[in-house]
Amino acid sequence: MPLSRFLTSFLSPVIRSYNSFSISNISDFIIKLRDSKPNSGCIMGSFDVVSLFLSLPHNLIVENLKEILAQNSTDSIENNRVVTLFQLCLSLNNFKFEDSIYQQICGSPMGSPLSLIADEIVMLKIDKWITTFKHLGIKRWHRYMDDIFCEFEEDKGYLILNTLNSYNPQIKFTMETETEAALPYLDIRILRTEHKFHSTVYYKKGIEPSYLNFNSFGPISHKISIVKTLTKRIIMHCSLPGFKKIEMSNIIRNLQRYGFPASFVMKHTYNGFPIQNRQVYRSNCYLQYSPTNQRLAEVLKKFGIRPIFVGSRSIGQIVRHPITKSLVKTEPSDQQNAVYSLSCQQCTASYVGETGRTVGTRVKEHIRNDCTMLEQRAVIRFLNAEGIQTSQICQRMKKIYGFEVLEHPAYSPDLAPSDYFRFGLLKKELKGK
Numbered sequence: 001m002p003l004s005r006f007l008t009s010f011l012s013p014v015i016r017s018y019n020s021f022s023i024s025n026i027s028d029f030i031i032k033l034r035d036s037k038p039n040s041g042c043i044m045g046s047f048d049v050v051s052l053f054l055s056l057p058h059n060l061i062v063e064n065l066k067e068i069l070a071q072n073s074t075d076s077i078e079n080n081r082v083v084t085l086f087q088l089c090l091s092l093n094n095f096k097f098e099d100s101i102y103q104q105i106c107g108s109p110m111g112s113p114l115s116l117i118a119d120e121i122v123m124l125k126i127d128k129w130i131t132t133f134k135h136l137g138i139k140r141w142h143r144y145m146d147d148i149f150c151e152f153e154e155d156k157g158y159l160i161l162n163t164l165n166s167y168n169p170q171i172k173f174t175m176e177t178e179t180e181a182a183l184p185y186l187d188i189r190i191l192r193t194e195h196k197f198h199s200t201v202y203y204k205k206g207i208e209p210s211y212l213n214f215n216s217f218g219p220i221s222h223k224i225s226i227v228k229t230l231t232k233r234i235i236m237h238c239s240l241p242g243f244k245k246i247e248m249s250n251i252i253r254n255l256q257r258y259g260f261p262a263s264f265v266m267k268h269t270y271n272g273f274p275i276q277n278r279q280v281y282r283s284n285c286y287l288q289y290s291p292t293n294q295r296l297a298e299v300l301k302k303f304g305i306r307p308i309f310v311g312s313r314s315i316g317q318i319v320r321h322p323i324t325k326s327l328v329k330t331e332p333s334d335q336q337n338a339v340y341s342l343s344c345q346q347c348t349a350s351y352v353g354e355t356g357r358t359v360g361t362r363v364k365e366h367i368r369n370d371c372t373m374l375e376q377r378a379v380i381r382f383l384n385a386e387g388i389q390t391s392q393i394c395q396r397m398k399k400i401y402g403f404e405v406l407e408h409p410a411y412s413p414d415l416a417p418s419d420y421f422r423f424g425l426l427k428k429e430l431k432g433k
Contacts, residue, residue: 004089004114010082011117014072021127022120023144026186027236032142033190033197034239039139042151044178044192046185047164049146052119054107055170058090061108061118064125089114106170119145126167136160149185188237200243201234214259219289219297219309224268227255232270281306 023029049055065086069079089112093104108115123143131141137153138160152160157177164173176183181192189202203209211226212218230251238244252265282304287293289309297307355362 003085004112007082007085007089008113008117014068015117015120015124018068018072019120019124021131021141021143022124023142026144026188029142029144029149029186030188030199030237030239033199036140036197037195038192038197039151041154042137042139043154043157044183044190045150045152045157045160046176046183047148047150047161047173048176049123050172050174052107052146053110053115054104055172056107056119056122057168057170058087058106060168061090061121062087064121068121068124086114090118116145122171126164126171129167130160130164133163136163144186147186149183149190187233198239198243200238200240201247209254211255211258211260214255214261214264217289219294221309223260223264227260227265227268228270230255231265235270280304284308286310 023032062083066079066083069082073079090108091103093109093112094101095104095109096102108118123146127141127143130136131138136159137156138150139153140149140151142149150160157175161173161175165171178190178192183190183192184202187202188199191198191200212222214223231248234244234247234251238247248269252262255265256262279301281301284306285300286308287297287310289311293307293309297309300307353362
């Protein structure tokens with residue numbers, strides 16, 4: 001990974017200087033469209049590579065890299081070293097799946113910082129290669145990663161698609177053309193008129209927007225960020241006031257479904273102006289969110305400390321063993337802090353107890369000190385809230401120790417001492433009523 005990061009930092013400036021068709025982000029693309037005029041007799045279309053990260057041959061990546069480096073530098077020795085290191089990173093991409101080790105012979109790992117560079121190297125060559133064919137009628141060509149926006153003569157769409165698919169048998173493209181002078185591209189919808197391009201926000205069909213509920217247990221800054229992000233997207237992507245008005249009403253309606261008051265949305269709407277007199281922080285402080293920590297965060301800001309709220313432990317983290325990371329511990333008898341019901345089938349002992357030690361230790365104490373019979377079989381019941389862990393532990397205990405698992409309700413006031421504190425609060429509220 002350090003070698004991949006080094007090559008990424010070294011090659012990124014080279015790629016940027018060689019690139020003339022790529023766009024840095026959707027805002028850059030919108031600016032380029034607004035400053036241009038549609039070509040008469042042309043339509044819009046988009047092309048996309050099928051499984052880009054998994055389909056690029058390594059030899060093709062290396063050949064294109066050599067050509068780019070040769071045009072950028074005359075030092076052949078340094079170029080050869082870079083290519084050798086790049087080939088090393090491409091070859092060291094083994095992974096494990098179902099206890100078997102595999103090597104990825106095409107494409108690059110999606111988690112590697114060098115993957116974007118490898119994909120950009122190939123797509124750059126495709127950009128320059130396809131735009132040299134004048135008979136294809138390409139008038140405009142913009143690309144973000146493997147998503148290509150193209151303006152071409154009306155009857156040349158499938159000719160361009162077939163030409164792209166002939167570049168390499170392992171790289172396959174798909175095509176989508178405009179419908180009623182409109183085309184979705186990335187997260188915007190492009191509309192073509194006779195003299196100008198317009199854009200608005202695009203939502204995929206059949207996908208309902210889902211946001212953090214306003215009444216959920218989370219910092220208010222996260223909820224403010226939701227509003228600012230959604231409204232900033234409208235301001236940046238919508239080119240006409242009418243589009244902005246329609247999308248803003250949609251955002252308010254969708255957020256109200258998740259408990260956001262309309263006044264809160266309007267108050268924190270992104271206004272397009274930079275924040276004046278932004279506070280400079282000396283250090284950061286990471287806090288798990290709680291109402292108390294929310295008040296503490298306001299105090300920290302006064303002393304130049306930036307509070308950063310981090311997520312609390314998930315259910316998966318709670319039920320997994322801190323060392324083995326499995327849902328159950330290595331030995332079921334290692335279960336601690338359990339409320340149990342033990343009744344020995346060979347003697348008259350029967351009692352309910354709670355132990356902070358391991359359950360196995362408590363069972364051995366009974367066998368050693370209390371029970372007078374040689375063959376010991378016990379009935380044990382775990383009464384904690386971690387249902388998945390409890391179920392698997394009980395099964396393991398039954399298999400190893402011969403315990404019988406008793407059916408019981410998940411939450412019983414008779415067997416859940418942790419719930420007893422609620423009775424005092426109830427009596428306080430109901431007193432005199």
